[in-house]
Amino acid sequence: MALTPQQQAEIDAQRSASATTRRPTVPALEEILYQALPVLDRGFVRVIDYMGDDAAVVQAARVSYGRGTKKVSEDRGLIHYLLRHRHSTPFEMCEIKFHVKLPIFVARQWIRHRTANVNEYSARYSVLDNEFYIPAPEQLAAQSVANRQGRGDVLEGAEAQRVLTLLREDAARSYAHYEEMLNEREDGSRPDEGRQGLARELARMNLSLNFYTQWYWKTDLHNLLHFLSLRADPHAQYEIRVYAERMLDVVAKWVPITHEAFVQHRLHAVTLSAAAMAAVKRMLAGETVTAENSGLGKREWAELQAELARKES
């Protein structure tokens, strides 16, 4: 993570101010408000604002005049029930806003989730910082042989070294040339007075996809959970998964009951097709079910076997 002293000072200033409110407030989340939670080598996630709490989910589900909460056990039961039965609208009643710094290739995956509000730093309007992502050595994985969109073994020795060198040198060079083409200093003056400098909106195209960008990203709790169910999943690319995991920690502080229900009924839940469920019932009845007599395709059968063999997380 790379905050300049001035950025840190602005964050500190915001953290030190406080006010009185009649709104629902979550002390555990207030504790980390505005703080930059580090992700990858130079990225972060910051919670900027939030609306609602576990009780707001209950309140909306009951369309109540007051807080609408009853006994803790009843509220907890209701939240579990809502999540298990995919009642999404009560969870839409909570909202959260993040400030995220992330590599552009991660941003390109992330933005595919369309139900959020986004304001991104504009490289058309401003000059991007010289910050790019280089994987840690233990993340430098080979292409998976089994899975076209997965990773295999970690690269080692000369190959790993060569990859790191290429990534670093190419990013450094592309930024140096970006600056040269722009021909502008922060104060607007020109290093080379004889040249006009290329338009920012054009010069940016020379930067590579591992450069960091940043944005404000705001979404409701239902859509956040949907995002996390896809991106905190082991099949997600590591570089976006670490953001999702950091945000999952935030959810645990913000709405602990919903977090618990989400992990139980969504993140670690298993969906069995009609045929897979039939196979399981036959197994429970004592039958020997094989790939051949299961009625499942080869791939789905393998997935079911993996699921049944999996130790609990």
Place this chain on the structure above:
Amino acid sequence: MALTPQQQAEIDAQRSASATTRRPTVPALEEILYQALPVLDRGFVRVIDYMGDDAAVVQAARVSYGRGTKKVSEDRGLIHYLLRHRHSTPFEMCEIKFHVKLPIFVARQWIRHRTANVNEYSARYSVLDNEFYIPAPEQLAAQSVANRQGRGDVLEGAEAQRVLTLLREDAARSYAHYEEMLNEREDGSRPDEGRQGLARELARMNLSLNFYTQWYWKTDLHNLLHFLSLRADPHAQYEIRVYAERMLDVVAKWVPITHEAFVQHRLHAVTLSAAAMAAVKRMLAGETVTAENSGLGKREWAELQAELARKES
């Protein structure tokens, strides 16, 4: 408006509680938080929660680390610029949640705005209250002759009396029969022990469209302004416009600079087609422009004339 003592007590309880927060807070909005702002004969709008303020718009537009605000005049200029040039995403960074009680026929128009989060009181699950909308005498308008979806003169005398009687009697009767079909008391017991009672999800179909329903409705500031630009407009039906106007007052308390810019650049702005603008330029050049030589269709010409003749609001 019709709050039961218990409902009022629940609201008062929420209003009396407060907490400390690091989030942006708007005292003028806190002042009215949770209060039922009356609309129509028995409806209301209540602000339940909010996220952000005018500065949050600026902060997102600048993707800043701290509050991101500069001099008040600069922030104001930026917000006006954003609204004038239809930059919508910074306004999406503020969010507000309402509890609304409204007639079903109004709810049916309202729900067409799809970019909000909604939790409605379920007449499948619960029994609806015996509350229906009856227009005030001055709202009992005849069908407009000029405009197929507008109102004309106010009805008077015997006709007005007859309409009010029909609306009242039919609503009262349909509720009485609803209760009779349900055959259930609040405690779950049956008035007529010999009957089972019709399912709630079926009995509700006997109620008329002027019965009140209620919902939690949450949206971001950009989409709220879009809703208000359509529903606070003079062409909107009176019964939804009064809700929009009440919410516009809320916007003025919440984000006063955005409210000012919205009224200036959206609500009271005028859009002229290419041909209408050409006609105006010819007028400015001293030409006599008529319906015939304007290049405008009959209807658009009349609209332009009305616009040019309109006194300022």
Place this chain on the structure above:
Amino acid sequence: MALTPQQQAEIDAQRSASATTRRPTVPALEEILYQALPVLDRGFVRVIDYMGDDAAVVQAARVSYGRGTKKVSEDRGLIHYLLRHRHSTPFEMCEIKFHVKLPIFVARQWIRHRTANVNEYSARYSVLDNEFYIPAPEQLAAQSVANRQGRGDVLEGAEAQRVLTLLREDAARSYAHYEEMLNEREDGSRPDEGRQGLARELARMNLSLNFYTQWYWKTDLHNLLHFLSLRADPHAQYEIRVYAERMLDVVAKWVPITHEAFVQHRLHAVTLSAAAMAAVKRMLAGETVTAENSGLGKREWAELQAELARKES
């Protein structure tokens, strides 16, 4: 269903016209294009237009230059894989447009699905027809005792008779009064020349929720499947479920492979929470798992038991 001769003639005229196209075409769906498929006593579903087919899903998943399809077995495997792993975007590449006639209380549930395009017949602008829904005797169910939003036994004898009489008489009366308040004939003249007639946008509030409305409803295949997974479900209210079932038949004609995969991996699939899956594994390992030692809540345990006992559909 109630089509006037003129409506039927308009439908026949559209069915008899044809043209040549380079677009993907589905003969089985062309066969029923524009036809009114009856639902409930006077409602219908009509397919008005469609875009894409099973191959379009494959084509988009492969971002191909041509049709992008390979061997039938490969395409089928891909579609099953996409559905099983919740890859939604390829299914968004097909689109369908319906004309639906449905009771207002059904429309109110339906419209909560926000990701569709809708044009509804306007009772602000036009006069609604005198058509309302009356349940068939076998659908006249009592309130469920076990489930607050379900149906129990079918009502019989005098109670059933009384309910039907009330529903019919109240609807007929509310329409008669609607007409009286409007005081207008189809040709615009007034039955009672001495009266102006109430504005349409007001008079409509006297109609009850079982009156029929109609709309054009257009959505993509992914969102249609999501709608069907909720509304063709046994927990959905009967009156909307029959629409969903009719549309599911349409999907089978339109995209048969997707339909098969949807039924297998979504509609008849079962999602087990982490705890429920753990319980199943213990059962498979030969353990006796009980409500008490299962780690599941009472309600979820009952749901799991029901699932394991369920005969295949």
Place this chain on the structure above:
Amino acid sequence: MALTPQQQAEIDAQRSASATTRRPTVPALEEILYQALPVLDRGFVRVIDYMGDDAAVVQAARVSYGRGTKKVSEDRGLIHYLLRHRHSTPFEMCEIKFHVKLPIFVARQWIRHRTANVNEYSARYSVLDNEFYIPAPEQLAAQSVANRQGRGDVLEGAEAQRVLTLLREDAARSYAHYEEMLNEREDGSRPDEGRQGLARELARMNLSLNFYTQWYWKTDLHNLLHFLSLRADPHAQYEIRVYAERMLDVVAKWVPITHEAFVQHRLHAVTLSAAAMAAVKRMLAGETVTAENSGLGKREWAELQAELARKES
């Protein structure tokens, strides 16, 4: 544009097939269906499928049983009226699907329009082609001095030459290193048998933002027009504007009346704020209105002056 012979053959094969349909068909659009319409140096736009036509807008607005069209002049008047008064839902009833090849930095702007369906070529799953965008010399503009996100004069001489060299060399080198890190041939074999090759999802981060990607992009007519109103605007960056202009030509073929109304009432329309309209009325009344007495801010006054001085397009 760069189609391989195989790609062109696939396109030709699709163009040569045809079928009979009962759906509305637009011959002028069929004419160009599947063809690659060139944009920039190697990009294109292809229409893959469409649903509806001008008459479908009318049909939905009237919620009709048949085609719903009347006299051509009435239909045209209705479409103009709908567009002028921002009735959006009838235009949502038409849908179009494109296959687009575009530089990544253009894709990043484009994807911000959230109301479309998208399937992008996956560089996680597949290897990207060696194709990148290099601006034509007349597009090599300096940074604008007046407008932070605009272009100024065209660069010339040595500076232009240097920029082109840097862009070309950096892109070529980053692709060469991408291939080296991947260490894979199309048939899956490895050029350097001693190395495993970096995972595709990691290697891609070395590519710069001017590399071409491609996607299927599908949207309804209303949202397409909204996209075009922003991106065919002179303030849009040239590299996305040329795509918008090409798509605007497609709209003219597809729905000529809607296209005409869109240009008239949206693309070339002018929105005047309440204060700007008041100033215009004072001018029409013969007053001398100046920047000082206009009541407008400096920037808005300049915008109004420019608008009044602008020759018609």
